[in-house]
Amino acid sequence: MCGSGGAGVMTAANMLLDAAADAGYYALFGRSAGPQIRGGEAAALVRLSAEPVTSVDDTTEILLAIDWQNVHRFAAELPLDGKCVIITDPTQGEVPEVMAKSGARIVELPMKDLAKEIPGGRPNMIALGAICQLIGLPIDTVTEVLGKSLKKKRADAYEASVAAVQKGAEAALTMGETKRLPTVSDKPNRWSITGNEAAGLGAVRGGITFCAAYPITPATEILEWLTSALPKIGGTFVQAEDELASINMCVGASFGGAPSITATSGPGLALMTEALGMSLASETPVVVVDVQRGGPSTGIPTKSEQSDLNIALYGMHGDAPHLVVAPNSIGDCLFTTQWAVHLAEVLQSPCIVLSEQSLGQSRGIIPAPADIAFVGKRLIAEAPAEGEKFRRYALTNTGVSPMPLPGTPGCQYTADGLEHTETGMPSSQAGDHFAQSDKRLRKLTGYEFGDHWATVEGEGELAVITWGSSTGAAREAVMRARADGVKAKLISLRLLAPARHDAMAKALAGVKKALVVEMSHTGQFHKYLRAEYDLPQTQLLNRAGPLPFRPHEIHSRLLAMGGK
Amino acid sequence: MTTSSGPFLTAADRLAIARAVAERSADRYGELAEAFAMSCNPATAEAFQAVAALYREQADSLPPAPPPPRGALDWFEHAPEIADPDSVHYLMLPWHVFDLAQRAEDRVHAFYRDQQATAEAAASQSRRDDLCARRDACPKPHPGWWEDEDGPNWDAD
Amino acid sequence: MTECTAMTYTAKDFKSDAKPVWCPGCGDYAVLSSITKAFADLGLEPHKTAVVSGIGCSSRIPAYTNCYGFHTIHGRSLVVATGLKLARPDLTVLVAGGDGDGFSIGGNHFLHSCRRNVDMTYVVMDNRVYGMTKGQPSPTTEADWDASAMAPPGGTGLTPFNPLAIALSAGANFVARAFSGDPNGTAAIIAEAVRHPGFSFVAIMSPCVTFREEQREWKNVVRPAEGEPATDAAEAAKRLMQDDGYNMGVLYKGDRRPYRPVTGSGKTVADLDIQFAL
Numbered sequence: 001m002c003g004s005g006g007a008g009v010m011t012a013a014n015m016l017l018d019a020a021a022d023a024g025y026y027a028l029f030g031r032s033a034g035p036q037i038r039g040g041e042a043a044a045l046v047r048l049s050a051e052p053v054t055s056v057d058d059t060t061e062i063l064l065a066i067d068w069q070n071v072h073r074f075a076a077e078l079p080l081d082g083k084c085v086i087i088t089d090p091t092q093g094e095v096p097e098v099m100a101k102s103g104a105r106i107v108e109l110p111m112k113d114l115a116k117e118i119p120g121g122r123p124n125m126i127a128l129g130a131i132c133q134l135i136g137l138p139i140d141t142v143t144e145v146l147g148k149s150l151k152k153k154r155a156d157a158y159e160a161s162v163a164a165v166q167k168g169a170e171a172a173l174t175m176g177e178t179k180r181l182p183t184v185s186d187k188p189n190r191w192s193i194t195g196n197e198a199a200g201l202g203a204v205r206g207g208i209t210f211c212a213a214y215p216i217t218p219a220t221e222i223l224e225w226l227t228s229a230l231p232k233i234g235g236t237f238v239q240a241e242d243e244l245a246s247i248n249m250c251v252g253a254s255f256g257g258a259p260s261i262t263a264t265s266g267p268g269l270a271l272m273t274e275a276l277g278m279s280l281a282s283e284t285p286v287v288v289v290d291v292q293r294g295g296p297s298t299g300i301p302t303k304s305e306q307s308d309l310n311i312a313l314y315g316m317h318g319d320a321p322h323l324v325v326a327p328n329s330i331g332d333c334l335f336t337t338q339w340a341v342h343l344a345e346v347l348q349s350p351c352i353v354l355s356e357q358s359l360g361q362s363r364g365i366i367p368a369p370a371d372i373a374f375v376g377k378r379l380i381a382e383a384p385a386e387g388e389k390f391r392r393y394a395l396t397n398t399g400v401s402p403m404p405l406p407g408t409p410g411c412q413y414t415a416d417g418l419e420h421t422e423t424g425m426p427s428s429q430a431g432d433h434f435a436q437s438d439k440r441l442r443k444l445t446g447y448e449f450g451d452h453w454a455t456v457e458g459e460g461e462l463a464v465i466t467w468g469s470s471t472g473a474a475r476e477a478v479m480r481a482r483a484d485g486v487k488a489k490l491i492s493l494r495l496l497a498p499a500r501h502d503a504m505a506k507a508l509a510g511v512k513k514a515l516v517v518e519m520s521h522t523g524q525f526h527k528y529l530r531a532e533y534d535l536p537q538t539q540l541l542n543r544a545g546p547l548p549f550r551p552h553e554i555h556s557r558l559l560a561m562g563g564k
Numbered sequence: 565m566t567t568s569s570g571p572f573l574t575a576a577d578r579l580a581i582a583r584a585v586a587e588r589s590a591d592r593y594g595e596l597a598e599a600f601a602m603s604c605n606p607a608t609a610e611a612f613q614a615v616a617a618l619y620r621e622q623a624d625s626l627p628p629a630p631p632p633p634r635g636a637l638d639w640f641e642h643a644p645e646i647a648d649p650d651s652v653h654y655l656m657l658p659w660h661v662f663d664l665a666q667r668a669e670d671r672v673h674a675f676y677r678d679q680q681a682t683a684e685a686a687a688s689q690s691r692r693d694d695l696c697a698r699r700d701a702c703p704k705p706h707p708g709w710w711e712d713e714d715g716p717n718w719d720a721d
Numbered sequence: 722m723t724e725c726t727a728m729t730y731t732a733k734d735f736k737s738d739a740k741p742v743w744c745p746g747c748g749d750y751a752v753l754s755s756i757t758k759a760f761a762d763l764g765l766e767p768h769k770t771a772v773v774s775g776i777g778c779s780s781r782i783p784a785y786t787n788c789y790g791f792h793t794i795h796g797r798s799l800v801v802a803t804g805l806k807l808a809r810p811d812l813t814v815l816v817a818g819g820d821g822d823g824f825s826i827g828g829n830h831f832l833h834s835c836r837r838n839v840d841m842t843y844v845v846m847d848n849r850v851y852g853m854t855k856g857q858p859s860p861t862t863e864a865d866w867d868a869s870a871m872a873p874p875g876g877t878g879l880t881p882f883n884p885l886a887i888a889l890s891a892g893a894n895f896v897a898r899a900f901s902g903d904p905n906g907t908a909a910i911i912a913e914a915v916r917h918p919g920f921s922f923v924a925i926m927s928p929c930v931t932f933r934e935e936q937r938e939w940k941n942v943v944r945p946a947e948g949e950p951a952t953d954a955a956e957a958a959k960r961l962m963q964d965d966g967y968n969m970g971v972l973y974k975g976d977r978r979p980y981r982p983v984t985g986s987g988k989t990v991a992d993l994d995i996q997f998a999l
Contacts, residue, residue, distance in 0.1 A: 004604035006655045011713035035742045037716050037778070037852065038931050039603045039654040069604035097937070122715070214826070215854040215871060224870035239871055242796060242826035267794065298776065439881065551938060591733070599750070602740045641905050646752035648902065649930040650935040654745045716855055716931050 001046070001127060001479070003066030005039035008124035010275050013044030015128060017192070017363065019141040021429065023188035025053045027365040028330075030358060031300065041070040043078065050182045052367055054329040055472030056551045059084055061179045063068040063104070064124050064131060068093035076547055080104045085178050087130065089123070101150060107175045109402040114167050126307075129168025132225045133475055136180040139169050148418050164358035188521055191331075194357035196263075198333035198369075199289050200225035203261045205334070206341025208287070209235035209378045214242050214268065217301040217355040219291040219436035219477055222263040231381070242468055243268040247288065254284050255415055257405040259345055259376050261337075263289040266308045267298065273315040276350045280322050280440065282415035283393065283403070285344040285378065289337060289353040292464030292468075294545045305357035306468050307517040312352045313497055313528060324497040328366035328471035329457060338374050339452060345376030346404060354496070355396040356469045358548060378403060378509050384410050390451070391422040395435055399443025417418035439549040444498045453495040456507045460487030463508065465538075466517040467493045467525060477554035486562035499532035515562050516536045517554055573679050580632040581655055582684055585640055585672060586623035590616050593665070597645050603654045611658035614698070618691070655710050662699030666692050684718045728766070732757040737765055737787045746962040747902030748927030749779050752846050755904045755925075756815065759788065759911035770813045773802040775822035778853050779846035779927070782817050787994075797828030799834040799843065806841050808981060820847040824882050826983045831884070835891035835920055839980040842914045842921040845884065848899070848929035849938065856932040858918040869932075884924055886961040889954060889973055894919030896949075896957070898966075901927040906969065913971060919979040924986060939967075946970035 003009040008030065017029050028047045034040035046059075047053055060078045064087040065071055078328070079104035080086070088095050091113045099107065109130055111123035132142055143162050150158040167374050193201075200222050203211075211230060213223045223239075230237045236253075241244040242262055250260035264272065271289045279286045292308045294300025312324045323343050327336035337353055344351040381402035384390035392413040394401040404411035418426040427433070434531040455471065464474045471492040479489045491507050506515070514536050523545035529535060541549070541557055573581070597612035647653065651664055669692040676685035735757035743749050758768060770788040774780035776795035783790025789812075793801045802816045823831055823845045834843065849866075850976070851857040857871040860882035867876040885896050895917040899907040907925060914921035926943065928936035946968035951957035957973035 006712040006714075008713040036603060036744065037855070038713065038744050039605065039744045040742075041604055067604075069606065120708075122713075194915055215851055219648065219853050220857070221872070227871050227873070236875075239877070241828060241860070297793075431700075593748075596745075598740050599743075599745050602742055603745055625838075638905070646754075647746065647748050647927075649746035649748075649928055651935070652745040656745075 001064045001066070001069045001124075001131070001412065002041065002043040002068075002078075004034075004041040004069040004071075007042075007066040008122060009044050009066060012124040012128045013046055013140060013143050014130065016046060016131065016137075017365065018559060019137060019147045020048045020181075020223065021136060021190065021192055021365045022144060023141045023363065024184040025050060026180065026190065028053050028056070028362060029364070030056070030362040031509040032077055033477050034073065036069060037320070041073065043071065045075045045077070048137075048181055050184050053472075054364075055476050056548050056550060058550045059444070061085070062087065062131065062134065063099070064093075064109075065089070066092065066127055066128050067508045068096060072096035075099060079550070085134075086331075087175070087378060098314035101276065105176070109168075109171055109175065110129070111168070114171060115164055118160055118163045118167065119284075122161070124362035125161045125164030126168035126171070127412065129165035129170075130175070130407040131168075131552070132165070132354055134175065134178045135174035135179075136183075138445060139165060141478070154369060169244070172409040190365050191368050192363060193330065193334075194221065194361060194363045195330045196221035196291065197225050197331040198330060198363060199263070199355060200229060202334040202339075203287070203289075203336030203341060204229055204233060204235070204410045205371075206338040206374060207259045207345070208249065208261045208341055209233070210253035210260040211235070211262060212240045212246045212260075213262045214240050214246050214254070214264070216243075216265045216268050217264040218293055218361050219265050219268075219289065221360065222289060224553060225262075241272040241470055243358050244275065247272040247286070248278075250286050251275055251279045251282075251284050254279075255282075255406070256284050257378075257560040259285065259287075259341055259378075261287040261289065261341065265301070266295045266311070269308060269315065269500045273311070273317075275354075276322070277316040277318065277320060278417045279307075280316065280320055281350040281352040281419070283440070284415055285348050285350070285376070287337070287340050287353065288342050288350045289355055291355045291357060293357045296301055300546060302357065302547030303474040304519070305355045305547065306354075306356065306470065307521065307524060307544070308393050309496065309528065310352060312354055312419050319437055319441075320497060321444050323349050323444065323495075324349065325351060325495055326354040326468050326493070327359060328468055328492045328494065329366075330359055331364060331366040331369050332357055332494070335372065338372065339494075341376040343376075344373040345378045346400070348378070348400060348446060349440075354468065358469045363401060380405060381411050382408060389423055391410075392424045392496040393420060393422050393439065395422060395439055395477070399439045399441075399446060401439075415444065447501075449500065453493070453496065453500045453503050454507065455492040456489065457490040458482070458488060459510075460489050461510060461512045462486065462488035462512040462516045462558060463491055463536075464517055464554060464558070465491045465493075465495065465529065468519075470517045470519060473549040474554050476544060480551060480555045481562065484564060486558055486564055488558050488562070494498050501533065504533050508534075508536065511536050515541055515554070515557055515561060517541045519543065519549070531555075573660050573681060576629075577632065578637065578679075578681050578684060579626065580629040583623060583626045583629045583635055584637060586619050586626065588637075588640070589668070590623055591617035592646065593619065594654065599646055600650075600654075605654060605656070607658050608656055608661055611661035611702075615661060615695070618694070622691070641674070653710055655712060657702070657705050657709055659699055659702040659705050662695050662702065666695035666699060669695055729764065730761055732761040732768060735760045735770075737785055739784050740749045741785050742777060742781065744928035744931050746811075746928075747778070748925075748929075749782070749846055751901040751904045752779070752844070752907065752925055753782060754787055755861055755899075755901070755907040755911055756782070756817070756844065758904070758908040759915065760788075762908065762912050765813055765917055770812070770815070771802075771805060773805065773814065773816045775799050775818040776853070777819040777822045777829060777851070779817060780817040780822055796822055797830065798822065799827065799830040803834060803837065803839050806839050806899050808826055809838070814841040814844045815915070816841060816970075818845060819852070819859075820849060820861045820882075821857075821859040822843060823849040824884055830861070832887070832891045835893040835922065837980050838892055838894055838919040838977055840918050840920070842911065842923065843901055843921050844857050844911065844914075846926060846927040847884075848927050848933055849881075849990055850932045851930050852929050883961070885922070885964070885972060886958065888922040891962055892977060893918070893922045893973075894975045894979065895921035895971070896948075896961070896979045897921075897923045897971040898969055899923055899925045900939065900943045900969050901925055902943070903969070904965065910971060917926075917974060919977055921977070943967045943969055944970060950974045952976070
């Protein structure tokens with residue numbers, strides 16, 4: 001649904017989502033907006049399904065415009081074909097040529113005039129009613145949603161809205177056929193949540209009690225959520241003066257014993273790299289969520305891309321082995337952030353969580369996430385060994401050495417970015433540098449990460465290797481290919497660093513050809529895979545943001561690779 | 565130059581001021597029209613364009629004149645400014661546009677009246693009447709015209 | 722191409738064709754007018770003027786001018802501008818941005834730019850909020866303002882930044898406050914700031930009509946500053962520490978030495994070899 005300046009597109013789309021949720025459906029809801037802070041052009045992109053859905057579809061089956069103000073700017077994000085329907089208000093501008101020539105069927109719905117027939121009626125409610133009628137969503141689910149949000153506050157607005165919804169539904173009866181929702185028989189246990197909210201919740205589930213942060217699009221919602229959540233559970237939130245302050249405050253709090261997190265985007269992560277090095281060298285845990293946006297530099301703040309992999313992997317100077325993880329869906333933002341806290345605490349390492357704008361700022365109606373008991377548990381030192389000076393950086397078998405909470409007698413040490421001895425004294429000696437470098441590396445590479453390192457689905461001689469938000473489209477493509485007789489595997493990495501050679505070899509067993517899919521203009525993920533892993537014959541499907549991969553793009557490549 | 569009692573203007577001054585006021589008004593309303601085109605409010609943008617055209621026409625009808633003496637237009641500099649949060653709203657309607665313009669013209673009229681510039685005052689009054697007529701020809705703003713359900717901090721919950 | 726006799730440029734000549742995306746009613750429109758009017762009144766030439774900004778709503782301003790511009794990164798406008806001015810002292814350099822960009826992430830550079838006192842003018846459009854990221858408190862936000870999802874209930878409780886006092890104590894040579902609701906007055910202050918040698922700081926109160934609606938009241942509370950600008954730093958400091966934030970005008974005009982890099986002594990690169998040759 002698109003429109004501008006007071007059209008109420010987002011409000012209507014939100015109600016559609018809530019109504020569909022009440023009726024038992026799953027959904028994905030993303031949005032696009034112009035650069036204006038108020039009143040500009042906006043498009044709400046909603047996908048409804050009887051099954052869990054984690055990707056955009058190939059086309060926009062119904063495109064409804066309350067008005068066409070500058071909507072042509074979104075044309076690339078709203079692909080259309082002959083099977084689609086464009087619903088337009090004849091008094092609110094012409095259908096943009098680029099959309100009209102797609103061959104989509106154009107239907108007129110005079111939303112503005114119909115709304116005027118109802119005192120206090122609004123065109124967006126007419127639109128909502130029409131859409132629900134067309135797709136087969138019962139109108140009473142919508143009126144229930146309206147009741148919940150309006151009845152108590154403004155009874156007259158409620159009456160007007162209900163009347164408008166009904167009028168829109170009536171008008172839709174003569175608009176012909178469109179794609180309809182399948183019926184659902186029950187209401188599975190689901191949540192309504194955005195990727196950013198899920199990351200915030202994952203953080204506190206993982207045991208975070210401190211967050212210092214600086215607002216940046218598109219990560220700000222994580223911080224807003226934590227602002228109210230942390231104090232409720234006895235934690236602390238601070239808005240810092242910039243990203244340098246944020247990450248350093250977090251490392252400081254972590255040194256004191258509080259599992260800490262911050263959230264930012266590419267430009268902020270670039271600022272944080274020095275302090276992440278300090279966390280790494282001093283073995284003080286910290287988690288940074290990078291909600292990736294269009295790069296490089298200021299780039300495209302409001303759009304998605306998968307191009308911060310390089311800085312996440314290689315941004316620190318020196319030999320700097322650390323943790324990098326990436327969620328592959330809105331729901332996975334919760335699990336992966338929680339897991340990140342756990343890993344950072346257990347392995348006493350910085351962990352970067354590579355989320356994306358399209359996950360973070362989209363809302364999903366998703367299967368209720370399982371409550372997994374991954375709480376970060378630091379190996380705490382309570383006292384030095386008998387007769388010894390406490391060795392904070394002792395060369396243990398696992399590489400993880402117990403760390404004390406300040407306040408513990410006998411365990412005082414100075415955390416340091418300087419290379420150090422086992423007791424933490426600064427050292428420039430070769431032996432100490434070799435030993436500590438080895439400790440910091442093997443504590444990660446020797447850790448048993450388990451099956452969470454990747455999502456591996458299906459069997460076949462073809463494989464799609466991907467990560468992050470591209471996973472959803474890849475999954476749908478693999479399913480379609482299977483139906484076409486081309487068997488393919490989906491391998492979506494959740495743990496990007498350290499590399500998991502044995503696990504990848506197992507996942508690639510029997511795979512003869514692979515297709516790497518990523519939203520990076522320079523193919524960062526592909527280069528990384530080639531550097532770390534033995535790959536079979538591999539092709540690359542990549543581009544810069546902001547357009548997400550659609551299932552048919554990956555599907556057609558798989559068919560070609562499978563000889564069809 | 566002041567709006568209250570003060571030296572009366574020479575004919576040359578009056579011409580310079582009239583031309584400058586017309587040109588600056590045309591510019592201001594033109595800028596406002598652009599701002600509202602950017603804010604996806606085409607009806608209001610058009611209304612501002614109409615008002616700008618009115619002043620452009622007035623400026624063009626006057627013979628060329630040098631800029632007025634320094635300070636001569638200080639009284640005018642409180643005319644509608646694109647940056648006045650009380651004058652404009654991204655959802656405002658054409659009715660508001662003509663109302664804003666006629667109030668501004670009323671201030672111009674008051675200046676000429678104080679200066680006893682009878683011809684200019686009459687012309688100003690006639691412009692003001694025209695703007696009032698255009699305003700009254702517009703649909704009256706409906707209650708809650710400023711309401712936008714989609715706030716800037718939109719969050720789907 | 723030979724230089725023709727200097728043209729006179731009007732304020733319009735300093736504006737580009739790009740249409741601002743600011744909300745109607747935003748104070749920044751008036752500031753754009755004031756800046757271009759000041760440039761015209763000073764007799765500057767668009768191609769010899771540079772406008773450098775950071776990140777935020779007000780930092781979009783360079784593209785709306787017809788000058789050479791640089792839309793840099795968050796908080797770094799002053800140092801990019803410093804590099805430009807030191808390499809090209811012949812250009813007129815104006816730095817523009819908001820209160821978040823300038824006093825939060827840019828705070829360190831603000832301190833040192835005042836101290837370094839390079840000849841440039843820094844205009845901050847202060848609306849006491851982070852507009853572009855949808856409404857978080859900024860360093861100049863009142864301690865009790867909490868209409869933001871990122872402010873604790875009851876507000877931050879932090880003492881708001883006093884940028885004028887800080888500019889003065891850090892070494893700026895010209896300190897002024899203006900209000901976007903008086904575009905001519907603001908233009909005059911900016912012109913004076915550009916004319917004055919050294920680092921000139923102009924804090925412009927520029928209301929945010931979207932996230933700080935209550936700021937429409939500013940036009941009823943601002944007043945012209947009483948008396949002449951202070952020329953003695955200690956006296957200016959006293960005034961500024963007692964200032965309630967609503968006095969408009971030039972508050973300090975100093976004679977602190979502007980930054981002067983070491984000048985050359987006419988050697989060539991080849992001359993430098995001599996120190997190594999045996």
